[in-house]
Amino acid sequence: MTEAQHHSASASCCSPGRPEAPQDAPKSTPTITPTVTPTTTPPGALEPAARAALVSRLAAAAGSQLSLIGFAADRFRMGSEDPQAYSEDGEGPVRTARVEAFAISPTTVTVAEFARFVQATGHLTDAERHGDALVFEGLLDPAQRAAAPAPEPLTPWWRQVRGAAWFAPEGPGSTAVGREEHPVTQVSQRDAQAYADWVGARLPTETEWEYAARGGLDQQPYPWGSERDPEGRRRMNIFPGEFPQGVVGEVGTCAAKSFEPNGYGLYNTTGNVWEWTASGFTGGDAAAPGASGAARSGSDPVLRGGSYMCHSSYCRRYRTSARTCASAETSLGHTGFRLAFTPARPD
Numbered sequence: 001m002t003e004a005q006h007h008s009a010s011a012s013c014c015s016p017g018r019p020e021a022p023q024d025a026p027k028s029t030p031t032i033t034p035t036v037t038p039t040t041t042p043p044g045a046l047e048p049a050a051r052a053a054l055v056s057r058l059a060a061a062a063g064s065q066l067s068l069i070g071f072a073a074d075r076f077r078m079g080s081e082d083p084q085a086y087s088e089d090g091e092g093p094v095r096t097a098r099v100e101a102f103a104i105s106p107t108t109v110t111v112a113e114f115a116r117f118v119q120a121t122g123h124l125t126d127a128e129r130h131g132d133a134l135v136f137e138g139l140l141d142p143a144q145r146a147a148a149p150a151p152e153p154l155t156p157w158w159r160q161v162r163g164a165a166w167f168a169p170e171g172p173g174s175t176a177v178g179r180e181e182h183p184v185t186q187v188s189q190r191d192a193q194a195y196a197d198w199v200g201a202r203l204p205t206e207t208e209w210e211y212a213a214r215g216g217l218d219q220q221p222y223p224w225g226s227e228r229d230p231e232g233r234r235r236m237n238i239f240p241g242e243f244p245q246g247v248v249g250e251v252g253t254c255a256a257k258s259f260e261p262n263g264y265g266l267y268n269t270t271g272n273v274w275e276w277t278a279s280g281f282t283g284g285d286a287a288a289p290g291a292s293g294a295a296r297s298g299s300d301p302v303l304r305g306g307s308y309m310c311h312s313s314y315c316r317r318y319r320t321s322a323r324t325c326a327s328a329e330t331s332l333g334h335t336g337f338r339l340a341f342t343p344a345r346p347d
């Protein structure tokens with residue numbers, strides 16, 4: 001992995017990527033059942049029986065209700081020209097955007113929900129097919145860190161860990177057991193699409209995501225208003241301490257339904273995990289050093305919302321207008337997704 005896949009001028013906490021490989025599955029038509037099954041178990045991966053047992057244990061925690069927040073067609077002011085916005089990310093200019101009627105899930109898809117999908121479909125994620133995924137080094141012990149390469153010099157805190165997958169987000173020895181209500185991570189955009197297909201949903205567009213994340217407020221950087229920590233209160237899961245090494249407290253995902261929801265009832269839009277959207281990355285500064293070819297052509301999907309790795313000392317992408325991108329088959333320990341739906345039109 002030599003070519004930087006970042007879009008932004010400065011290295012950020014955000015997203016290295018997996019270079020687009022020759023496709024072994026049709027790119028534009030995600031399928032629930034993978035078309036390629038490895039003939040041998042990749043190193044570090046669970047044996048099929050152990051994997052099945054783990055999947056059913058994780059799936060047992062899934063609720064049966066899919067809740068949704070619906071919106072009528074509307075307009076809003078999208079983007080930001082605020083001094084804390086990253087213009088090279090294409091956060092600006094502020095423009096009037098329109099959404100058609102849509103609905104969105106209040107939370108990101110959880111580990112338990114994803115487990116139920118895997119149990120029903122046998123879906124094998126991109127991370128499992130590739131045999132590795134990207135993990136924040138702060139979540140690894142020294143031996144694991146020593147064994148895992150940093151694939152990109154600009155973001156050395158991202159380690160490529162053999163065997164990391166949604167049920168073992170930090171690799172062998174880690175487990176999603178105990179994190180059933182957390183957002184599923186280590187899922188590529190294609191995995192997210194496959195899940196969405198399974199429930200008859202889709203991924204939100206970038207515009208829908210931002211509309212919903214703003215919670216009805218106009219041009220505010222946070223889903224609750226103008227201040228990041230109103231009255232000194234933490235309102236979202238972002239990096240505690242100085243990034244990347246001065247951790248103060250807990251780092252990592254928290255439950256998908258935690259902190260207060262925004263005015264529309266959405267949880268953890270900013271912070272916790274980045275969220276895949278259906279939109280291609282356009283509008284960034286193609287001339288910025290480090291801007292990837294994929295970003296320039298708008299073919300990489302946009303991620304929104306920022307994650308537990310964002311920190312003001314390094315990356316302020318925990319705002320409603322912030323954006324980044326990664327290639328569709330990248331699996332990251334700080335990235336998940338929520339669902340969107342198009343309601344049937346009344347006749």
Ligand SMILES: [Ca+2]
Pocket residue numbers: 268269270271272273274275304305306307
């Ligand atoms: Ca988020």
Ligand SMILES: [Cu+2]
Pocket residue numbers: 012013014306307309310311315316317318
């Ligand atoms: Cu960030």
